[in-house]
Amino acid sequence: MIHARDLVRTFKSKAGPVEAVRGLNIDVAEGELVAFLGPNGAGKSTSVRMLTTLLPPTSGSANIGGFDVVSEPAEVRRRIGYVGQGTGSGPYHRVRDELVTQGRAQRLGTAAAKKRADELLVMLELDGLADRNCASLSGGQKRRLDVALGLMHTPPILFLDEPSTGLDPHSRANLWDHILKLRRKTGMTIFLTTHYLDEADTMAERVMVMDNGVLIADDTPGRLKADLAGDTIRVSVLCEDQAVQAGGIARNLPGAREAKVDGRNLTVALPDGEALLPEFIRRLHQEGIEAISARVERPTLDDVFLGLTGRSLRESAGA
Numbered sequence: 001m002i003h004a005r006d007l008v009r010t011f012k013s014k015a016g017p018v019e020a021v022r023g024l025n026i027d028v029a030e031g032e033l034v035a036f037l038g039p040n041g042a043g044k045s046t047s048v049r050m051l052t053t054l055l056p057p058t059s060g061s062a063n064i065g066g067f068d069v070v071s072e073p074a075e076v077r078r079r080i081g082y083v084g085q086g087t088g089s090g091p092y093h094r095v096r097d098e099l100v101t102q103g104r105a106q107r108l109g110t111a112a113a114k115k116r117a118d119e120l121l122v123m124l125e126l127d128g129l130a131d132r133n134c135a136s137l138s139g140g141q142k143r144r145l146d147v148a149l150g151l152m153h154t155p156p157i158l159f160l161d162e163p164s165t166g167l168d169p170h171s172r173a174n175l176w177d178h179i180l181k182l183r184r185k186t187g188m189t190i191f192l193t194t195h196y197l198d199e200a201d202t203m204a205e206r207v208m209v210m211d212n213g214v215l216i217a218d219d220t221p222g223r224l225k226a227d228l229a230g231d232t233i234r235v236s237v238l239c240e241d242q243a244v245q246a247g248g249i250a251r252n253l254p255g256a257r258e259a260k261v262d263g264r265n266l267t268v269a270l271p272d273g274e275a276l277l278p279e280f281i282r283r284l285h286q287e288g289i290e291a292i293s294a295r296v297e298r299p300t301l302d303d304v305f306l307g308l309t310g311r312s313l314r315e316s317a318g319a
């Protein structure tokens with residue numbers, strides 16, 4: 001549904017050229033929900049703007065829903081919804097009118113636009129607000145209206161640029177409920193950028209990580225975490241000598257990457273901590289070492305970014 005090959009965008013600036021996107025290759029299949037992550041300035045919005053025909057690429061190509069973004073932009077636009085970072089509704093218009101106007105702009109007849117507006121008002125739980133001015137909506141309601149505006153022409157592909165930024169946790173969760181419900185109902189392909197790592201982790205089937213204009217990872221959140229970060233087992237034992245001995249045992253666990261001893265505490269990084277913890281405890285027991293506490297810590301997508309770049313995405317993205 002979404003394919004990009006060697007996509008490049010260079011901006012001119014007084015300080016010289018800015019290579020915002022430096023050769024992007026992506027493939028997103030029909031019905032996938034993909035999250036695009038990266039720190040500020042990584043090139044995410046520039047990529048999305050190229051994929052949605054809003055910005056011409058400097059070089060390379062992109063094909064969206066079977067059409068080329070440069071030579072067939074109108075066909076691409078017919079097949080995509082785009083919800084940008086700013087709100088798309090006019091403050092003094094009424095919610096339903098705004099949707100109908102958008103539908104008319106997308107070439108729907110008046111009756112069809114009204115019907116579609118009413119459908120979306122129900123789907124996004126805005127039906128009680130149909131006659132309210134857009135300016136009077138809450139942040140979460142405005143965002144749901146933005147999504148409805150992007151869906152008036154029933155596109156099979158939806159691009160969301162930081163859909164939940166600025167919303168409180170309750171409104172974020174509510175927006176996501178609606179997006180996931182829409183997806184279940186329509187089978188839409190969704191491509192979103194987000195700064196919220198937990199959101200990408202739980203909602204997306206695939207995560208693409210961008211840094212300095214290039215894609216540095218592309219996989220399911222589970223595989224990225226297992227392959228690039230792994231679990232950590234933390235164990236405390238009775239004395240420092242035993243901890244040193246336990247460190248030796250930990251290093252021999254299958255797939256163990258690193259074991260660190262600090263006083264009576266030991267940490268070991270390995271791919272599947274939950275499966276290996278009982279075996280580790282058993283081996284310690286065989287050597288006469290009792291664990292007084294033991295736990296497995298699962299990695300986050302921030303650990304993945306840290307493993308890839310040596311930097312924390314959470315800190316660099318300010319999320």
Ligand SMILES: Nc1ncnc2c1ncn2[C@@H]1O[C@H](COP(=O)(O)OP(=O)(O)OP(=O)(O)O)[C@@H](O)[C@H]1O
Pocket residue numbers: 011012013018019020038039040041042043044045046047
């Ligand atoms: N019109 C422009 N002129 C010059 N440089 C630009 C322009 N638009 C973007 N850039 C630069 O391109 C780089 C990538 O910007 P982009 O907005 O794509 O990043 P991003 O990953 O979306 O960041 P954020 O998470 O902050 O939205 C940045 O260095 C940015 O300053």
